[in-house]
Amino acid sequence: MxxxxxxxxxxxxxxxxxxxxxxxxxxxxxxxxxxxxxxxxxxxxxxxxxxxxxxxxxxxxxxxxxxxxxxxxxxxxxxxxxxxxxxxxxxxxxxxxxxxxxxTAPVVADNITLAEINASGNSGLGWDRTSGSATSYSMADATNAAFIDFYFSDWAAGYGGSSYSFISPDLVETDPGVTWNMSGSWNSSSFTNALTESFDNVTVLPASGYYNTSEITATNAAYGVYTNDGYYGLVEVKSINTNTGEVEIRVAFQPVQGLRILEH
Missing domain, CATH: 2.60.40.10 (Immunoglobulins)
Structure with a gap:
């Protein structure tokens, strides 16, 4: 036992x-x-x-x-x-x-209002590379040059033109609508034409087909953005008011440098 x-x-x-x-x-x-x-x-x-x-x-x-x-x-x-x-x-x-x-999730911001460069209000928009947050800036102040990724212009005097376009900031010194001194170290960016997918249905941005200006041919359409330091963004133009020069947009920014996936 x-x-x-x-x-x-x-x-x-x-x-x-x-x-x-x-x-x-x-x-x-x-x-x-x-x-x-x-x-x-x-x-x-x-x-x-x-x-x-x-x-x-x-x-x-x-x-x-x-x-x-x-x-x-x-x-x-x-x-x-x-x-x-x-x-x-x-x-x-x-x-x-x-x-x-x-x-890899993009940072989305809604209800942003920008002004055509001759209208009252901030005309430029830039993304913070770390947080992905979007901020509007005055294009009349060249000290903002390093922070701005694009602006809107009708490429004419005033802001009542029949069409507005995305403009690369480094072109501002040659913008026909600008009558003041815009000398500065402006960034360059490029843009797609209106994408076939809506803002919420975009998965991957195209690898080519970017231009330093892109005419806004339709509202509620999405446009890809490529910055000079290799980041991708997405902009939906929700509305344009040529009476006030205001453009309402929604944006998304991919904080991973060089990644074209903007699904959100």
């Missing part, structure tokens, strides 16, 4: 030992970054290698595991949508806490 009891205790201790042995604490991957691939549609993730012995990493997109890799680094091929990424390390059935997350 004593022998059976002793064997039972040994067996129980062995089971407890094995149970404790399987509990592994893994370090979460650190320094996760997101960049655009050279084709501007693939999303590249990089992070630091975990120092513990592991089987690999699990990549998550919008909360769902999409792949496993053996080493640090992953390319999400042509996802056609945007969202949040994080990574975990794993060995066997054990998984680390998630890394910090990174995002």
């Amino acid at each position: 004593k022998r059976i009891l002793a064997l039972s205790i040994v067996s129980l201790l062995f089971v407890l030992f094995i149970g404790c042995e399987s509990e592994v604490t893994l370090t979460a991957p650190e320094n996760l970054t997101v960049t655009a691939a050279t084709n501007e549609v693939d999303v590249v993730l990089d992070w630091d290698e975990v120092i513990e012995e592991i089987d690999g990493y699990i990549v998550y997109f919008n909360g769902t595991a999409i792949d496993t890799v053996a080493t640090a680094g992953y390319t999400h091929t042509d996802p056609q949508e945007t969202g949040s990424y994080y990574v975990t390390a794993y060995i066997g059935e054990d998984e680390s806490d998630p890394s910090t997350s990174v995002s």
